[in-house]
Each structure stands twice: as structure tokens, then as C-alpha cells.
Amino acid sequence: MLSVDELFKGRHFEREIIILCVRWYLRYKLSFRDLVEMMAERSLSLAHTTIMRWVQRYVPEFEKRWNRFAHPVGGSWRVDETYVKIKGRWTYLYRAVDKAGKPVDFLLRAKRDVAAAKAFFRRAFAKHRRLPQxxxxxxxxxxxxxxxELLAQRQSGGRTRIRSSKYLNNLIEQDHRSIKLRLIPMLGFKRFRRATITIAGVELMNRIRSIHTQQNWSRGKSRAGNLERGARCLSPTL
Incomplete structure (x- = not known):
């Protein structure tokens, strides 16, 4: 993993400015041009393509660093698919959350079929290293x-119960909305890889927010104050 100095070496803007722009773009309903205007009000001249390159460059690095602090998810997963348009064509976004609403994993695929579902479950099982209940x-x-089929290949796969419930899956369907609402101002994607990285960043912001919100409730602190701390949490991980 690159050091912080190596990660931001050669950039014309300070690290804090880059992190701020990337975080605001992923967390709030802002376009690149909205951010350019906001930075201009702070006497910073940026091109919207510069922020776009920052997002593509730094989201994978932010993910690596945040995963060091990731909390384990619950043993009951809610899995569903939603739609994302890339270059005018609909693709399929597989997502899962636990019963508390904490993000489990996601995977963007061009098709909705057995192979795509297997790819998602294989990735989710490997990421969390233990099978859900x-x-x-x-x-x-x-x-x-x-x-x-994937569970049958694992020694403890028989302990996992698979069920179908529209009522219980309302949780993941409602969680899709936060992703879809954030993607609307982005006006669609042109490339599959860029879409995957951007959605990974949006999911990362959701993970950070959910973890800090749960910590806030458990400690009895104000929700507003906690979310503000959570919004700034990328800097300490770098």
C-alpha cells in the first residue's frame, strides 16, 4: 500500500482539498460542475474533469484504507438487484445489507443471470470470510x-438458510433508493469501470455513515454531531 506522501505526490492541490471534493461528490447530490462552482466560491479554480479523475484515482485507495477499520456485518443478509444505466443500456447492480441495514457488498454486472449472482455471492463470501446464517x-x-450451488461447495454451507420474503427484503429495496438518488445527478455513466468505481465510492460513504451512526446511538451522542464526524472520517484513515 502506498504511503500518504506517495499517494498524493505530484498533485497541484493539497490533500485536504482532494479528499473534500471526492467525499462531497460521493456523499451528496452534487454534479462535478456543482463542485467546481463551490470551489470557485472558495477561490479555487478547478476543472470538472479534474474532480472526475480524482474520484477514479482515489476511491480504490480509500476503500483499501477504510477496510482496515471495517466492522463485521450481521449474519442475516438481504440480497436484491437494482438497475443502473451505462452508455444508454441497463446493467444490474447486485447489493446486500444485513438486517441492521449495514452494507455487505455490491457487484455491477452486465447481465442478470445465474453466473452474475454466483459472482456476487462468491465475492461477498470471500470478503467477509464467514457464511451468513x-x-x-x-x-x-x-x-x-x-x-x-455455491453453499453446497462449502463445508459449512448447509448451515445457511436461504429464504424468500418480500416483506423482509423491503429493507434492501429501500436502501437502493439512497444509491439511486445519488446516481441521478451524475446523469448516467459512459464506461463500466468508471461506474463500478463511482458506485464503490457511494457504497463506501454509506458504510462510513452507518458505522458512525450506530456508534452514535450506542453512546447517546447527537445524531447531527456524529454524522459530521463521520463525514470527515476519511482523513484519519490516510
Whole structure:
């Protein structure tokens, strides 16, 4: 992993400015041009393509660093797919949260089929290193088949219960809205890789917010103050 000095070496702007622009773009309903205008009010002259390059360059690095502080997710997963348009074509975003709403994982795929569902579950299982106790799916049978076949290949896979419940999956369907609402101002994506990195950044902001909000409630602190601390949390991880 690169050191902080190496990570920001050669940039014409200070580290704090880069982190701020990337974080605001991923967290709030802002376009690149909105951020250019906001920075101009602070006497900083930026091109919107500069911020776009920052997002693509630094989101993977932020993910690596934040994963060192990641908390384990719960054992009951809610899994569903939603749609994202790339270059005028609909693609499929597989997502999962635990029963407390904490993000588990995501995967963007061009098709919605057994192979895509298997790729998602394989990634999620490997990332968390332990199988969930329950997986709640919608009625789409390809996802059920993919989960069953992957679990059958694992020694403890028989302990995981697969179920279908529209009521329980309302949690993940509602969670999709936060992602979709953030993607609307982005006016669609032109490249699959850029879409994947940007969505990874949006998901990272959701992870950070959910963790800090839960810590806030457990400690009895104000929600507003906690979210402000959570919004600045990328800097300490670097």
C-alpha cells in the first residue's frame, strides 16, 4: 500500500482539498460542475474533469484504507438487484445489507443471470470470510440457484438458510433508493469501470455513515454531531 506522501505526490492541490471534493461528490447530490462552482466560491479554480479523475484515482485507495477499520456485518443478509444505466443500456447492480441495514457488498454486472449472482455471492463470501446464517432473496430463481450451488461447495454451507420474503427484503429495496438518488445527478455513466468505481465510492460513504451512526446511538451522542464526524472520517484513515 502506498504511503500518504506517495499517494498524493505530484498533485497541484493539497490533500485536504482532494479528499473534500471526492467525499462531497460521493456523499451528496452534487454534479462535478456543482463542485467546481463551490470551489470557485472558495477561490479555487478547478476543472470538472479534474474532480472526475480524482474520484477514479482515489476511491480504490480509500476503500483499501477504510477496510482496515471495517466492522463485521450481521449474519442475516438481504440480497436484491437494482438497475443502473451505462452508455444508454441497463446493467444490474447486485447489493446486500444485513438486517441492521449495514452494507455487505455490491457487484455491477452486465447481465442478470445465474453466473452474475454466483459472482456476487462468491465475492461477498470471500470478503467477509464467514457464511451468513440466513440469506433472504426475492422470487428470482437464478439468485436462489446460485446461492444454493455455491453453499453446497462449502463445508459449512448447509448451515445457511436461504429464504424468500418480500416483506423482509423491503429493507434492501429501500436502501437502493439512497444509491439511486445519488446516481441521478451524475446523469448516467459512459464506461463500466468508471461506474463500478463511482458506485464503490457511494457504497463506501454509506458504510462510513452507518458505522458512525450506530456508534452514535450506542453512546447517546447527537445524531447531527456524529454524522459530521463521520463525514470527515476519511482523513484519519490516510
Amino acid at each position: 440466513k440469506i433472504t432473496l426475492d422470487g428470482y430463481q437464478a439468485s436462489h440457484r446460485a446461492a444454493r
